[in-house]
Amino acid sequence: MASSPPLPAVLALADDLSGAAEAARALGGPVRLCLTAPTGGAAAGAHDLVVDLNTRHLPPADAADAVRSVLGSGGSGAYGLLYKKIDSQLRGNVAAEAVAYAEGAEPLVVAPALPAARRTVTGGVVHVDGVPLHETNGWRAERATPPRSVAEAFSGLAVRTIPLEVVRSGLPCLEAELKSVVASGAHPAPDAETDADLDAIVAAALRLGPGLRLLGSGGLAGALGRALARPTVPAPAPPPARGAAPLLVVAGTAEPGVVRQIEHLTALGMRHIPLRPAELSAGAVEARAGAVDVEADAAPVDTVLSIDGSAGLHPGDGRALSAALAALATAWPGRPDLVLTGGETARATLDALGVRELEPVDEIHHGAVHSRTPDGRSVVTRPGSYGAEDSLLRIATALRPHLAATPAAG
Template sequence: MMSNRWLILADDLTGAADCAIAFGRRGLAAAVTWDVTTSGDVSPDDSRPLPVLAYDADSRGLSASDAAERHRGLLERWLEPDRVLFKKIDSTLRGQPAAETAATMAYLMERTGAAFGICAPAFPATGRTTLAGHVHVAGRPLEDAEVWRRDHTYASANLGFVLGTAEIETTLVPLSAIRSSDLASRLARIAEGGPGVAICDAETDGDLARIAAASLAVAPVPFFIGSAGLAHALADTLAPAPTGAVHIPPSRSGSLIVVGSLAAASRAAMRRLAAQDHVVHLPVSPDTLLGDLAGRADLAARVAAVIAAGDDALVEIAIGDALDMSLGPRLARALAEALDPIATRIGAVAATGGETAAALLARFGIDGIRLVDEIEPGVSLGLTLGRLSIPVATKAGAFGDAESLIRISERLRAVRTQGSFS
């Protein structure tokens, strides 16, 4: 078996969380942080080593050179010799995965003299697969997907091309090889060829399980490049550890649920949740967030009234398809600033989109999440660390279906009213 100590380095918050909870569900203490002052050596209760540390590098919106520099600095700070490295990349290749992977390999070569990566970004539970080294969504090339049309960095979703933009040597391991009996020896031979990355096809969770098991035969231990699908497969190679129930004081205050993602999946789920009993829909426009102080104060007052009544406040950043994508970070920060005065009254919080979640939690004085469970693939559940200690759920914007936010709302309601995550 592999080491029980892992460093997950992600380019956004939701990705860090949905990878770390894979290990948390095996009984390993796992937390996500984005605050460089947080210690990676201790768990949230400060009494025992933290086996799984996930760090949000917040690098998705950076240039290639800035993202690479940030990753190198974080590796220097957090990658201890006994931790296995999981370089989390977006399953639809947003951000700068090539530059970040190249920086990771350069750092590993300097420190250990070896840098062999196994790349498998497939996440079959959310419709992401890899065939012939090419990323697919819902059975079609990624280039046909909404998320690619809205935001992409590269000219192609072929992983060999993507990593090649950073001059990384790659070897394709096709699906036939993934399902063959000699996969372990094949990966070991590729590793012997020197610094490089094995790009692994995967169409099912079973394929990812084969990749994870075969990786055990590679020495020294490779680093991994992928999304939560691969994280779950790797976690399943570890022996489960006993885990205790997590309890909190019950709360009558309602949940704050924020939808800041442009993804159609999140917008559809928002409409379904808005129609539920005990949910109050509160849309807010970009103009209000960016320039209307009275409107922002009114939003905070309305949210406070809703959650005081024990209902859920569903706050929608009401953005149209023509929105300038560069406004996204400003809108997320402005919403966080508007709601900060009422943060201590919130019973639980959920956010779609890593950028929105990170801005909201950081402004509320939260510097980490102790991960407890997974509501559904790509939706992690935990307890906030820092100024507030409340249940929190995070979801990538493009994940889930029309019922996802309803399931999140119901689970948060059960946790906060019963005082138990069980």
């Protein structure tokens, strides 16, 4: 009997770390998650490769150049499929990066829906919990206003919507519509409300032949992983014992829902240290010495650091606050295991620690990816806008099962 052809390896590019980790788990197979772009033949291998370009807050031209740099390296040709991870709320340099990513693609299929987070696309418009994106507050921390449509978000790239009824009309019809859009010189952007819709989009897209590139959220990465039917990845060996390492949760977001998430952790006995933006902006050293008052020789205590957004935040302050939180987390005594919410905070923290590669271990819940550093430290990354009320509780008890037995505060 003839052997099955090898499954194509995937090269995935992301613009922030939490998105890169989400994509790595969604692809479902053996994967390398790199925080530095590979060069030349170093990219080639039997594993999928996910690269965090860390471009979310770069100037658009620099973000586009980062995409071109990886795709222009000699190693990118070793991968049979290319996938570009974007934010499901279309934040970041989506237009500039998409234009760079589309160079040499035939075709590019765009699908930003993320059903697991209740983010859908109908009529070419992203919806969050059924509300058009431009009518939500999902961009309140951004300097710009949200796009009113997928086509508007990808200005500079010819994008054409494929209606939901066509996506659900069956594989032959959807494939024909994709080919028709490509033949017209545009890039197809199918609507999607469910994972089944994304599965249909991937199934049809994979029939388009060489040159295909996919661009979308972690939902599209999950559909690609299911379509490729990766073999089961053996569970990684347990990390070396690290003694009584503390757990440090760094909530690098001022999303209103995080307040209640943190309350679940304080009910377990974890210490909570809210930091006012002015304290962090003054410098991590001053914040640590004044607001935190942590002694280096104190017994390790499981702790939550968060941004106190009660007085409001100025759009555009996020990067400086993330850098200050990262400096604080890096200096924390006891070499804690880390829970990092917000891709920018996660990346800044790992950069400060000198971490250049992560080994994804599992996904605690959607978007909350447990990885391991080369020296055995556990790191959980999660987008700041993700998670139900029990998100941080589930993460903390997954890393520290004994916390689940702690009586809740009455």
